[in-house]
Structure formats: structure tokens, C-alpha cells
Amino acid sequence: MQKLLIIGLDGATWDVILPLVKKNKLPTFKKLMENGVYGDLESTIPPVTGPSWLSFATGKNPGKTGVFDFLNRGEEDLKLRPVSSKYYRNQSIWDYLSNNGYKVGIVAYPTLYPPYAVNGFMISGMGAPIKESITYPEELREEIEKFSGEYEVVVDYHKPKYDDMMLFLEDLNRLTDKQFKIVLYLLETKDWNFFIYVCSATDWIQHIMWKHIDRSHPQYDQKVSPRYAEEFERFFQKIDRFLDQLMNFNVNLLIVSDHGFGPQDQCFNLARWLENKGYMVRKRTTGRLEVKVKTKLLQTLGFVNRLLKLKKLISKTLANKVSKSLLTSFIDLIDFERSVAYCLGHTIPFGGIYINPSIKKNLNKYKTIKIKIMNDLQKLGDEIGKPLKITIYDPEKVYNGNKIHLAPDIIFTINDWRCVILEENFDRPIFEEKPYSNRHTGSHRLNGIFLAYGPDIKKGCKIENAKIYDIAPTILHIFGLPIPNDMDGRVLMEIFEPDSEPAKRQPVYVDPSYYDKKSEEEKLKAKIRDLKLKGKI
Numbered sequence: 001m002q003k004l005l006i007i008g009l010d011g012a013t014w015d016v017i018l019p020l021v022k023k024n025k026l027p028t029f030k031k032l033m034e035n036g037v038y039g040d041l042e043s044t045i046p047p048v049t050g051p052s053w054l055s056f057a058t059g060k061n062p063g064k065t066g067v068f069d070f071l072n073r074g075e076e077d078l079k080l081r082p083v084s085s086k087y088y089r090n091q092s093i094w095d096y097l098s099n100n101g102y103k104v105g106i107v108a109y110p111t112l113y114p115p116y117a118v119n120g121f122m123i124s125g126m127g128a129p130i131k132e133s134i135t136y137p138e139e140l141r142e143e144i145e146k147f148s149g150e151y152e153v154v155v156d157y158h159k160p161k162y163d164d165m166m167l168f169l170e171d172l173n174r175l176t177d178k179q180f181k182i183v184l185y186l187l188e189t190k191d192w193n194f195f196i197y198v199c200s201a202t203d204w205i206q207h208i209m210w211k212h213i214d215r216s217h218p219q220y221d222q223k224v225s226p227r228y229a230e231e232f233e234r235f236f237q238k239i240d241r242f243l244d245q246l247m248n249f250n251v252n253l254l255i256v257s258d259h260g261f262g263p264q265d266q267c268f269n270l271a272r273w274l275e276n277k278g279y280m281v282r283k284r285t286t287g288r289l290e291v292k293v294k295t296k297l298l299q300t301l302g303f304v305n306r307l308l309k310l311k312k313l314i315s316k317t318l319a320n321k322v323s324k325s326l327l328t329s330f331i332d333l334i335d336f337e338r339s340v341a342y343c344l345g346h347t348i349p350f351g352g353i354y355i356n357p358s359i360k361k362n363l364n365k366y367k368t369i370k371i372k373i374m375n376d377l378q379k380l381g382d383e384i385g386k387p388l389k390i391t392i393y394d395p396e397k398v399y400n401g402n403k404i405h406l407a408p409d410i411i412f413t414i415n416d417w418r419c420v421i422l423e424e425n426f427d428r429p430i431f432e433e434k435p436y437s438n439r440h441t442g443s444h445r446l447n448g449i450f451l452a453y454g455p456d457i458k459k460g461c462k463i464e465n466a467k468i469y470d471i472a473p474t475i476l477h478i479f480g481l482p483i484p485n486d487m488d489g490r491v492l493m494e495i496f497e498p499d500s501e502p503a504k505r506q507p508v509y510v511d512p513s514y515y516d517k518k519s520e521e522e523k524l525k526a527k528i529r530d531l532k533l534k535g536k537i
Contacts, residue, residue: 001102001193002479003251008056008198009239010049010110011206012257012449014040016213016236025233028244029451032255036453037495039463040260041471045398046350046411047259047444049126049203050083052468053110056258057092059472059487063399066406069346070111070127073406078331078354080344082127083111093472094118094194096515100481102193105186108153108179109198120192123182126200128153147185148178155201157208157439168208169231173238176201180242187249194475205235206261210442211435217263218434219441252456252478256471257448264443266419267432268380270343270351271330275426277376279353281338282426330424341373341409343423348436349444351421352408370409377412384431389415400488417445452492456500466492478502482510 020026021033032038044051044062050070051062062068067087071080089095094104098119106112108125115122115136123144124134130153135141145151152175155168162168176199183197211219212228246253274280330345339356346352353373360366374392381388391414395407414421420436420443422428435441450466456478469489476483477491480501496503 003192003249004194004254004475004478005187005246005249005251006194006196006254006256006475007243007246008053008109008196009202009255009257009449010198010200011203011259011261011444012255013206013260013262013445013447014449015260015262016206017449020233020236025237026240028240028247032243032247032253032451032453033460035459036253036451037458037461037463038449038451039466040447041256041450042465042467043259043444043446043448044468045393045446046413047417047446047448048347048349049110049200049258050347052258053198054083054087056256056468056471057088057094057109059093059469059484059489060091061399061401061469061488062407063395063404064401064486064488066403068352068407068411069350071346073344075406078336078344079329080346084127085112085114085116085124088112089116090516093475094120094122094196096476096481096484097194097479099515100479102479103191105190105192105195107183107186107195107197108200109196110200120194121186121190123151124153125198126154144182144185148181151182152178155204157204158437159439162208162439165209165212165228165231169235172201172205173235176235176238180238184245187246194479199239201235202239202257203261205232206442207264208439208441210261210263214263214442217441218265219438247453250455252454253452254471255449255451255453256468258468260445260447260449261442262416262418262445264418264420264441265433265435266415267422267428267434267436268351268414268419269422269425269428269430270353271423272426272428273380273430274341274343274353276430279339279341279373280343281335282333283335333426340369344408345424346408348420348422349413349417351410351412351414351423353410353412355409373410377410380414380431386431386433388419391416417443452495456496456502458495458497461495463492463495473507477505477507480505482508482514484512484515485509486512 017026017029021030044055048069051065051067054065054067055061058065065087066072067083071082074081094106098104102119104118104120106122108123110126113124113128113134115124115134117136121140122136128134141151155171155175157168179199187195209228209232211217212225213232214220275282334342336342340359341353341355343353355366355369359369377390377392380390390412393411395404395411399407450463467489470492471489473483473487473489474492491507493503
């Protein structure tokens with residue numbers, strides 16, 4: 001049966017890879033490019049891991065998935081919640097393949113938590129709590145940890161301890177070595193037709209080390225940066241050697257990234273700007289006092305918990321409930337009734353502005369305020385006395401689907417994603433020409449990488465205009481399955497050898513209900529198999 005192996009390199013960019021290829025540092029990448037198809041892969045807007053990997057898996061734009069960030073609004077309130085596997089289930093490529101009898105393996109996929117049952121196996125990636133159940137089947141965790149040691153999900157480069165760059169590299173290399181070991185073990189010992197592994201370490205290392213690999217970065221230090229740049233190269237050489245091992249499986253191979261990367265050396269404080277402009281209003285003294293009291297209670301609870309070692313006396317569930325009831329957030333400070341517009345605390349690669357829903361009842365007033373805010377944003381450079389490129393995205397024009405209403409009313413970026421946008425801090429200056437922190441000196445860009453290689457793939461070709469939405473329909477076509485017509489991408493027919501099976505077939509499109517029926521059939525079959533195993537039929 002057909003086999004397809006996909007390696008996701010989170011945040012990988014040709015801006016890093018091509019110079020290393022030219023220096024003969026990455027022989028496997030060079031071999032894959034010369035004997036495959038490669039080019040840019042355009043990400044989602046915004047180019048953030050949460051929406052982009054979901055769009056990769058579903059072939060749908062954020063207007064259909066309802067996911068615009070790691071943190072997203074629900075229908076019920078304004079609170080932002082993290083992406084979870086509920087957004088993936090029953091609409092991802094591995095679900096379609098699994099329900100059609102193909103064996104699937106998903107390893108370290110970001111935000112895919114909790115894991116759920118598939119015809120194969122699943123291991124959660126970034127965003128999964130390490131102490132919880134992170135594998136399907138559950139016993140798989142014990143199996144992989146027998147030879148790899150304790151499974152690791154993330155190296156949080158934001159932590160101050162990683163001002164020690166060698167400590168960061170030590171932890172990053174350990175996690176990566178473990179994951180590569182697990183992937184090779186699963187590829188060699190498990191039955192699979194479709195296998196995807198996402199290496200998030202490529203994202204983390206670029207966030208923290210961009211200042212050392214980019215001589216034009218204001219924090220580049222001639223004394224220490226060349227040494228760290230060599231360590232950076234060594235890390236990508238580790239990936240190159242890993243890819244060389246994967247070529248031995250002699251299957252169709254895709255290497256992709258969810259977005260690209262570039263320097264980050266500017267910060268814009270959206271929260272403070274909205275308040276200064278009179279759009280967002282903070283609560284009066286009583287509201288601020290409530291926040292302080294809740295924060296103090298939470299700190300006290302933590303102290304008592306450590307002092308009396310309450311973790312052994314009360315359940316983790318109860319402790320979490322008490323903590324959550326006391327937990328405060330940025331939105332506790334906002335007076336929503338008196339605010340015309342506000343931000344809710346999205347992650348820093350982009351800015352998201354919401355207009356008060358009460359205003360939307362009057363369409364003309366809503367449009368007038370929206371245009372005014374956008375015009376004020378465009379004048380930001382004049383306001384602070386610096387040349388700035390403000391790019392504004394109107395969700396109604398960028399997206400399509402029945403969940404556009406969950407998006408911010410205005411999405412924007414500054415200087416082509418170079419400037420991060422802060423939404424949870426009233427105290428920092430409006431604009432700073434410095435990185436977000438010493439450990440965040442690189443940021444996301446719109447174009448990631450696409451590379452295809454294998455028996456069915458053309459050799460030595462470049463691809464143009466490939467988008468992240470195109471991958472899901474292309475995968476279904478490779479396996480000869482029909483494509484749900486609510487997917488936004490196209491089949492990348494230009495990557496296939498003319499005499500290959502995928503090239504000989506025309507893509508077939510079906511109503512999404514086709515797969516709903518397949519899912520129900522698979523559930524029934526699974527139930528019957530379970531009853532047989534229990535000896536009840």
C-alpha cells in the first residue's frame with residue numbers, strides 16, 4: 001500500500017537552509033533539493049503555529065476552523081483559550097485516512113492534546129502537559145520511554161535560566177535526540193501508511209538564537225555570536241543527518257514548515273496605545289483592587305502549599321480548581337462596557353483588535369469606528385517619529401467560512417512581522433527598538449518551506465505559489481481518496497512524475513458528509529472488534 005512520510009520543521013526557512021546548503025553544511029538537504037521539488041510554502045495569516053498547523057491538517061483557512069492564534073475566542077465569552085485536539089478531530093488528514101483503513105502515526109504534533117483514538121498511534125506535542133496522558137494507545141508512552149528515557153515535550157526558551165545559551169543548547173539537543181530516536185523506532189517497528197512528525201525545536205532555536213546568526217541584528221555580538229552560530233549550524237546538521245536516515249525508507253517524503261523566520265528587534269505596546277487613544281478603558285479602582293486581592297490570595301496559596309506540602313494531602317484536581325478560581329488575567333482589568341475597542345491578550349507575532357459587540361448592532365457606526373482605528377494605526381509612524389510599515393488585514397476579506405466572527409475585527413502587523421505586538425502590558429513604552437527579550441530575537445514570517453522527494457516526485461524542480469492549505473488535499477490525492485469540497489487548498493499536481501499514479505489520476509471532490517458517513521462506519525467496525533475481543537459476539 002501507498003506510504004507517505006512527512007517531517008514538519010516548525011519555523012524552518014530557506015533563508016537559513018540555503019546558505020548552509022551552499023556552504024556544503026547540509027548534504028542531505030542538497031540531495032533532496034536536487035532530486036525533488038522545493039519552494040516556499042505560504043502560511044496562514046497570522047503565521048502562528050496554532051492556526052497554521054491546524055490549517056495544514058485540515059486544508060481549511062482560519063475562517064472555517066475558528067483558530068487564529070494559540071489562544072482563541074469561543075462562542076460563549078471573550079476569554080481566550082488554547083487550541084486543543086477538539087479542533088482537529090474528525091476533520092484532519094489522519095482522520096480521513098484512518099477511517100478508510102490506512103494506518104497512521106502522528107508524533108509531537110503541536111496543540112494536538114489530548115490524544116485520541118486513530119487506526120494507529122498518536123503522541124501529543126507542544127502544548128501537552130507532560131504529566132498527563134499524551135499517547136494513544138496509552139501504553140505506548142511506557143514502550144517508548146523504555147529506550148528513550150522520559151518523554152519531553154518542550155524546552156521553554158522564555159525561561160530566564162536560558163540566558164545561559166549553552167544550557168539551552170544542551171536541553172534542546174537532549175530533547176531532539178530523544179524525539180529522533182522515538183521516530184526511527186516507530187518507523188521501524190510499527191505498521192504505518194501515513195506518518196508525520198513535527199520538530200518544534202527548529203522554532204525555539206531561531207527565536208532565541210537569531211541575534212547570533214544574523215550579523216545585521218542589533219544584538220549581534222562579535223565576541224560571542226560566531227561561537228553560537230557554529231552551535232546553530234551543528235543543530236541543523238543534526239537534522240540533516242536525521243533526514244538522511246529517513247531516506248533509507250524509500251517512500252514519498254514531504255518536508256514542510258508552518259511559517260518562516262526572520263529578525264525581531266522592535267516592540268509595539270498595543271494595550272497602552274489603545275488606552276492612550278481612548279479606545280480601551282481600564283476598570284476603576286475597585287476592579288484593580290479585586291485583581292490585586294486575587295493575585296495576593298493565589299501567591300499565598302502557593303506559599304502554604306509548599307510549606308505544608310499540600311500536594312500530598314489534596315488531589316491535583318481540587319488544587320487546580322482552587323487556583324483557577326483565584327487566577328487573574330489581563331482581561332480582568334478591562335472595562336468592557338466603557339471600551340469602544342480592546343485587545344484580549346493574543347500571542348505576540350501579530351496584533352488583534354476587537355470592537356465592542358454592542359457597536360456592531362449599528363453597522364454604519366461599526367464601519368466608521370473600524371476605519372478610524374485603521375487610519376490611526378497607519379499614522380503610528382508619524383505619531384512616534386519613526387518610519388513604520390503597518391499592514392492591516394480585514395478578516396472579512398482575508399478569510400472565508402462560518403467562523404470569521406470569532407476573529408479579531410482588525411489584524412495587523414508592523415514591518416513585515418519584524419515588530420512584535422504586546423497585548424497584556426500597560427506599563428511598557430508604546431514603541432521600543434529592541435527585541436521582546438534577550439531570549440526572543442527572531443520572529444515568524446509568512447513563507448515557510450516545502451520540499452518533496454520520492455518515487456512519485458519530480459526531480460530538481462522548483463514550485464511556485466504553494467500554500468499551507470494545499471498539503472491536505474495533496475495528501476488525500478496521493479492516497480487516492482476524494483477531497484472534501486470545503487477544503488480551501490488545491491492538489492499540487494505539478495510535483496508528481498508524469499508516469500506516477502498520482503499524476504495519472506484527476507482529483508475527485510466530494511461533499512464533507514461523505515467522510516462523516518465513513519467515520520460512523522469506522523466507529524461501528526471498532527465497536528464490533530471490541531465486542532469480539534471481549535468474547536461477547
